[in-house]
Amino acid sequence: MPVTNKIKTNVPLAPYTTFKIGGPADFFVEIESKDELEEAFGWAKEKNLPFYFLGGGSNILISDKGLRGLTIKLGNKTIDVRGERLYCGAGVSLAQAAQAATGHKFSGLEWAYGIPRATVGGAIRGNAEAFGTNMSDLTETVEVYNAKKKRFELYSKKDCKFEYRGSIFKKNGHLLIWQGTLKLFAADGVDIDKKVEKVLGFRNAKQPKLPSAGCIFKNVSADHLKESNPELYSRADRAISPRGEVSAGWLIDSAGLKGKTIGGAKISLEHANFIINIGKATAEDIITLISYTKQQVRDKFRIQLSEEIGYLGFE
Ligand SMILES: Cc1cc2nc3c(=O)[nH]c(=O)nc-3n(C[C@H](O)[C@H](O)[C@H](O)COP(=O)(O)OP(=O)(O)OC[C@H]3O[C@@H](n4cnc5c(N)ncnc54)[C@H](O)[C@@H]3O)c2cc1C
Structure with a gap:
């Protein structure tokens, strides 16, 4: 057809x-x-x-x-496991990829359990991450449709120019991820089931159940916080990741914003970096709450938050 x-x-x-x-x-x-x-x-x-x-x-x-x-x-949902490699169409859900990996007793994608609806394509583009593992740690090659050149191209990991929550694909809207090859690890000595259980336990406790888009803001460099607000930095130790990032959720919580509601949009009580749709929220409600949060954190802590989520249709 x-x-x-x-x-x-x-x-x-x-x-x-x-x-x-x-x-x-x-x-x-x-x-x-x-x-x-x-x-x-x-x-x-x-x-x-x-x-x-x-x-x-x-x-x-x-x-x-x-x-x-x-x-x-x-909708490219083809998935294939060969040796330690997982060949995923861009439309394969991360959850399905994680299940395929663990089902074959490979480690590497346990962190992706419990993320609703995310696809492998979206995760590569945004270099999704949790519990210390990034998509960039696993991605070997990416097949891309270049809409400007009207052809399919193969990108190596280096070509992808991965960075914290970003990649070359995020900076170039004409590059569509068609397929990704992920290299997993033999689970030597790793109790995969236990890892998955831990991840799901954490997400069950921390992830709000109402509709959301995951973390709204990117985490903030600890060095930057130290420079801009040494007093707050001295209280941030538990909110600093091993990679030296201060959790944006901790900053929002510290600004007293948990529960703040505008229209149908609310800052989650479970996780301050999530905004939830408590029913009939509009995009306008979400944007207004995002702006308010940024302004409050800037005024209180001299820290400028920037969004992890993407906007479509606001241009
Ligand atoms: C409850 C919850 C928990 C979450 N937990 C995490 C987490 O632990 N870690 C994490 O990193 N993220 C998390 N997220 C956020 C989100 O799931 C990830 O960022 C995910 O990778 C987004 O993938 P997606 O397919 O949904 O992308 P979409 O939301 O559909 O798209 C995001 C952007 O990518 C573009 N895009 C999508 N597919 C392609 C493609 N094939 N080629 C080029 N561009 C494309 C879109 O145009 C859009 O600009 C969570 C979200 C929720 C709702």
């Missing part, structure tokens, strides 16, 4: 996000093959329409007005 037959119009996007927020996409298509992808881009180009990518929608805020142009949901 030609992909143009699959393109739908005026599709509400809220159900495609974990925030459950966002207006409609003018045009929406779920892509399953390379041919479909190239055809969809060709269609959008011919009509001079902008395009947006959607993975699991677990780290984004979509505008109440929705998205003009073509929204492409990555």
Whole structure:
């Protein structure tokens, strides 16, 4: 079937996000093959329409007005384990990748248990991380569709230019991740089940149950805090990670903002770096609460928070 037959119009996007927020996409298509992808881009180009990518929608805020142009949901869900390597389509859920890894007694993805709906493509783009392991620690190669050059390209780990919560893909909106090869570790001496249990236990206790988009803000460099606010730094020891980052949640909590509510958006009582949708929150409510939080933390601690989540449709 030609992909143009699959393109739908005026599709509400809220159900495609974990925030459950966002207006409609003018045009929406779920892509399953390379041919479909190239055809969809060709269609959008011919009509001079902008395009947006959607993975699991677990780290984004979509505008109440929705998205003009073509929204492409990555449906490439092929997954294969060969030796210590996991070959994942960009649309494979992180949870499924983690299960495939542990099912084959490989270690490396235990941290990804309990993250709802995230895809491997979205996780590579944002260099997702938890409990000290980053996607960049596992990613060996990434197959990418370069929408400017209209061709598929293979990126080595070095080409991906991974950084804290970022990569070359985050800086270049024309690069769509199609597939990722992850290198896992033999579980020599590692009790994988125990690790998974610990991760799930932590997430159950700390992760709010209401709709959210995970952590809103990036953590802050401890050196930066030491310079800007030595007094607060002296109290931050337990909030500093082994990598030298101060938890943004701790800063927000220390500013007394847990529970702060604007419209349907609330700073979670369980984890201050989560904003939850307590029912009928709009993107406007979330943005207003984000701005308020940044202003309060800046005024109280002279620290500028920056967002980990991405915004779509606000340009
Ligand atoms: C309850 C909860 C817990 C979470 N815990 C963690 C955690 O422990 N660690 C962590 O790092 N994150 C966490 N997150 C955030 C989120 O799940 C991750 O950042 C995840 O990697 C986002 O993937 P996604 O597929 O949902 O991306 P989306 O939210 O769909 O997209 C994010 C951005 O990536 C782009 N994008 C998506 N797919 C592609 C692709 N294939 N190619 C190019 N661009 C693409 C989108 O256009 C968008 O700009 C959590 C979220 C929730 C809701």
